[in-house]
Amino acid sequence: MDAMPKWAEVTLVPLISLLLAAILSALVILAIGENPWAAVKLMVSGALGSTYGWGYTLYYATNFIFTGLAVSIAFQARMFNIGGEGQALVGGLGVALVLLYLPFPHWTIALIASAAGAALFGAAWAFIPAILQAKRGSHIVITTIMFNFIAASLLNYMLVGPIKAPGQEPATSKFPATTQLPSFQDMFSTADTVLFRGAPANVTFFVGIAACFALWLLIWRTRLGYELRAFGHSESAAKYAGISPTKIIVVSMLISGGLAGMMAINNVQGEAERLVLNAVEGAGFIGIAVALMGRSHPVGVFIAALLFGFLYQGGAELALWTSIPRELIVVIQALVILFTGALDNMVRMPLEKVFLSMRRPPKPDRKSTTARAAE
Amino acid sequence: MSDPAIELKGISKAFGAVQANKDISIRVMPGTIHGIIGENGAGKSTLMSILYGFYKADKGEIFVGGKKTVIPDSQAAIAAGIGMVFQHFKLVENFTVLENVVLGAEDSAMLKPSLTRARRELKALAAEYELNVDPDAVVEDIGVGMQQRVEILKALYRGADILILDEPTGVLTPAEADHLFRILDGLKREGKTIILITHKLREIMDITDTVSVMRRGEMTATVKTSETSPAELAELMVGRKVLLRIEKSAPALGEVILDVKDLNVTDDKGVHRLKNVSFQVRAGEILGIAGVAGNGQSELLEVLGGYEKATGTITLRGQTIDLTGGKSDGQSRRRRGIAHVPEDRQREGLIMDYHAWENVAFGYHHDARYRKGLLMDNAAIKADTAGKMKRFDVRPPDPNLAAKNFSGGNQQKIVLAREIERNPDLLLVGQPTRGVDIGAIEFIHEQIVALRDQGKAILLVSVELEEILALSDRVAVMFDGQIMGERLPGETDEKELGLLMAGMTDVPTDKPVHEAVEEQLAHAGTGDKRGS
Incomplete structure (x- = not known):
């Protein structure tokens, strides 16, 4: 029998962790002589106070949805894919190649093609570590980290050489106008009011939501998802059931790499509209924190991605309007990751005790089932 | 009358909401062998862990030799003269016997004087109690029976007067077990007190002077062994009358279902696990594979179940099965009519975090009846699970409960229901009643015999010789990866099988x-x- 009811598990634990992270962050802000309350207000108004702020928050959140889902699906099979950063970079390359070299009459077709290109490239980048793990036992954590560096070098090479646009910058030329994705400003502004003015959030956000749903379906409803989770829980049992470890490792990593790659339709096609150096900006790593906090569940990932989107945009506002340095924002983000991810048990264990002690009274009639459960 | 060697008064211990020990009192007189018997999860090990200082009791007192004693850790237990021989030995494999005995009890900065002293004492102990072990042998090179003797020597070397043995015969051949019991008898005559924890009724009857029965964390009875019977003890353990014998008719043998010829398996480390294993199983027969754990039985089941590569030939109903891996995996074996109840249900047979219904589809999740296109037909699986739980008396009958929340016996029933109701031509069964309570054992045995009576072939692997003899129509004995011989249960006995083992x-x-x-x-x- 679980120590905690499910609702407490999914709401109380992350909320208390967040609260602890917030308190510690406040102390740090106090320590450098700033007012934490003012900082919170600024973050909230900057990230959520206007459609402009929302436009940025949701743009960042979209990145994190894809990388968070990528880490989640791999983690369901107990594969720790640290390579989201590299897979997203290479996914960007896929988007750029598709959009630069193929003609598209309309953005919808461009979106489908670029998503396919992004997923294909990201998946291909994850394939090599996956096959090394499955066939040679090379540890996926090590190989995916290494592949991040190789991806960065590959992008450097491509952007100063083969696909570089004329000019000073190491970037491609702008994608054709027909491939531009509609931004929130295009989609939601009415004749008299302009909403989301200049913000980068675009239609990819809805692709992200669709991806959440698709992944939920995959993990919890399909036979593949069933096999994948079974393998994640117990490799020996999976073998007994005739589930091929090689297949699960490779397939889960392909889906994972594909999702990480698809982040590129948001930042490369949707926002920059060309491929620049270091386009991913660490979103691949944030994805790990998002997946941890979201318990590798698509709904959890979605919520965690929104939170990190808020932290990103709110943090940018802080750096802009106060003397709180940019680095401190990283500290706050790190504290959130630390508390929601690494120190999870610190909150969970005492909470479980609380719930257990609350359960004492109706013990007599429960005893028979719990004693049986313990056998 | 002298003080009891050990007296526990009102010991209680809870883990969270689970009451593992409830108000337990027990007196063990010096110079006796006291058995503690009970099903898995009855709280035997918890009680002994409290006595040895691993857990702290919530309530209650411990008296050693009449003196109230607090035992906060194992050092204190040793100081009080209590020694423990665990089910899983705690020996350093690449140390010699002598080094293992001294480990943790070195009484000088330099090793040499301790070793010399230990060598002298080992010699004396060996002479006194038939505890012959070569002090310079490396532990990993000696057999399990020897290793167990090292554990006993360790305890005696530390001055133990009270020896606790936790399921000591689980890994021994019958002959080794007999030897152990003679050692224990010798220790008893020297005035040592022995507490024997076991779930085997026969051992209790053979060797103990008094016996305590535990059920669901409570001590249900303490009786003189000479004044009780196995049937009475079983009833005290389970709380109802139990049938200890299996009723079964003579087998109606049919065609050869499984034909295994010259099977060889070499594992990753290059160790030869199966050596030219050949046998047949016919329809309507139970072939029992007896043997001490680790003699190739697991590998045999893995090969037949489709997740271990091998060389040789296996034919099922005359059709050859590919043994090289590749196309022939567990899925294809299942499609061909091989069902498999694996030896370790927690590691293999079930996903402990999956719901019961998810486990009922496990291995058969590609079946047409369980799927809707790419998706799983959860409703169909749940409905099927509810029916299986009813037919196999799984308690509680809740398809949405996670496998880990069922007791061992009920977990095993879920696996059995899944495999037996597939109506397989061949059923592989490994350790069907390991860690299963007596009540469920009865039911599980009945189900296996019932499947046989439907004309199915059954390959039964068990380390419990009693189980093999009770269920099998034919017995093959494995030792060191080989089949040592086949016998008919009516024409052999435990002694002969023990020698083969x-x-x-x-x-x-x-x-x-x-x-x-x-x-x-x-x-x-x-x-x-x-x-x-």
């Missing part, structure tokens, strides 16, 4: 059985060393 093909007449077995084992040991 120890690797001997014929019974010596000139000396006691246990000596012959040991000689044989010693030979096998040296032979291996030379080989590697």
Whole structure:
């Protein structure tokens, strides 16, 4: 029998962790002589106070949805894919190649093609570590980290050489106008009011939501998802059931790499509209924190991605309007990751005790089932 | 009357909401062997862990030799003269016997004086109690029976007057178990007190003076062994009358279902696990594979179940099965009508975090009846699970409960229901009643015999000789990856099978059985060393 009811598990634990992270962050802000309350207000108004702020928050959140889902699906099979950063970079390359070299009459077709290109490239980048793990036992954590560096070098090479646009910058030329994705400003502004003015959030956000749903379906409803989770829980049992470890490792990593790659339709096609150096900006790593906090569940990932989107945009506002340095924002983000991810048990264990002690009274009639459960 | 060697008064211990020990009182008189018997999860091990200082009791007192004693850790237990021999030995494999005995009890900065002293004492102990072990042998080179003796020596060397043995015969051949019991008898005569924890009724009857029965964390009875019977003890353990014998008719043999020829398996480390194994199983028959754990039975089941590669030939109903891996995995074996109840349900047979209904589809999740296109037909699986739980009396009958929340017996029933209701031509069963309470054992045995009576072929692997003899229509004995011989249960006995399990093909007449077995084992040991 679980120590905690499910609702407490999914709401109380992350909320208390967040609260602890917030308190510690406040102390740090106090320590450098700033007012934490003012900082919170600024973050909230900057990230959520206007459609402009929302436009940025949701743009960042979209990145994190894809990388968070990528880490989640791999983690369901107990594969720790640290390579989201590299897979997203290479996914960007896929988007750029598709959009630069193929003609598209309309953005919808461009979106489908670029998503396919992004997923294909990201998946291909994850394939090599996956096959090394499955066939040679090379540890996926090590190989995916290494592949991040190789991806960065590959992008450097491509952007100063083969696909570089004329000019000073190491970037491609702008994608054709027909491939531009509609931004929130295009989609939601009415004749008299302009909403989301200049913000980068675009239609990819809805692709992200669709991806959440698709992944939920995959993990919890399909036979593949069933096999994948079974393998994640117990490799020996999976073998007994005739589930091929090689297949699960490779397939889960392909889906994972594909999702990480698809982040590129948001930042490369949707926002920059060309491929620049270091386009991913660490979103691949944030994805790990998002997946941890979201318990590798698509709904959890979605919520965690929104939170990190808020932290990103709110943090940018802080750096802009106060003397709180940019680095401190990283500290706050790190504290959130630390508390929601690494120190999870610190909150969970005492909470479980609380719930257990609350359960004492109706013990007599429960005893028979719990004693049986313990056998 | 002297003080009891050990007295526990009102010991209680809870883990969260689970009451593992409830108000337990027990008196063990010096110079006796006291058995503690109970099903898995009855709280035997918890009680002994409290006595040995691993857990702290929530309530209650411990008296050692009449004095109230607080035992906060194992050091204190040792100081109070309590020694423990665990089910899973705690020995350093690459140390010698002598080094293992001294480990943790070195009484000087330099090792030499301790070792010299220990060597002298080991010699004395060996002479006194038949505890012969070569002090300079490396632990990983000696057999399990020897290793257990090292554990006993360790405890005695630390001055233990009270020895606790936790399921000591689980890994021993019958001859080795007999030897152990003689050692325990010798210790008893010298005035040592022994507490024997077991779930085997026969051992209790053979060797103990008094016996306490535990059920669901409570001590249900303490009786003199001479005044009780196995049936009474079983009833006290389970709380109702139990049938200890299995009713079964003579087998109606049919065609050969499984034909195994010259099966060989070499594992990743290059160890030869199966050596030219050949046998047949016919329809309507139970072939029992007896043997001490680790003699190739697991590998045999894995090969037949489709997740271990092998060389040789296996035919099922005359059709050859590919053994190279590749196309022939667990899925294809299932499609061909092989069902498999694996030896370790928690590691293999079930996903412990999956709901019961998810586990009912496990291995058969590609079946047409369980799927809707790419998706799983959860409703159909749940409905099927509810029916299976009813037919196999799984308690509680809740398809949405996670497998880990069922008791061992009920977990096993879920696996059995899944495999048996597939109506397979061949059922592989490994350790069907390991960690299963007596009540469920009865039911599980009935189900296996019922499947046989429907004309199915059954391959049963068990380390419990009693189970093998009770269920099998034919018995094959495995030792060191080989089949040592086949016997009919009516024409053999535990003694003969025990010799085969120890690797001997014929019974010596000139000396006691246990000596012959040991000689044989010693030979096998040296032979291996030379080989590697």
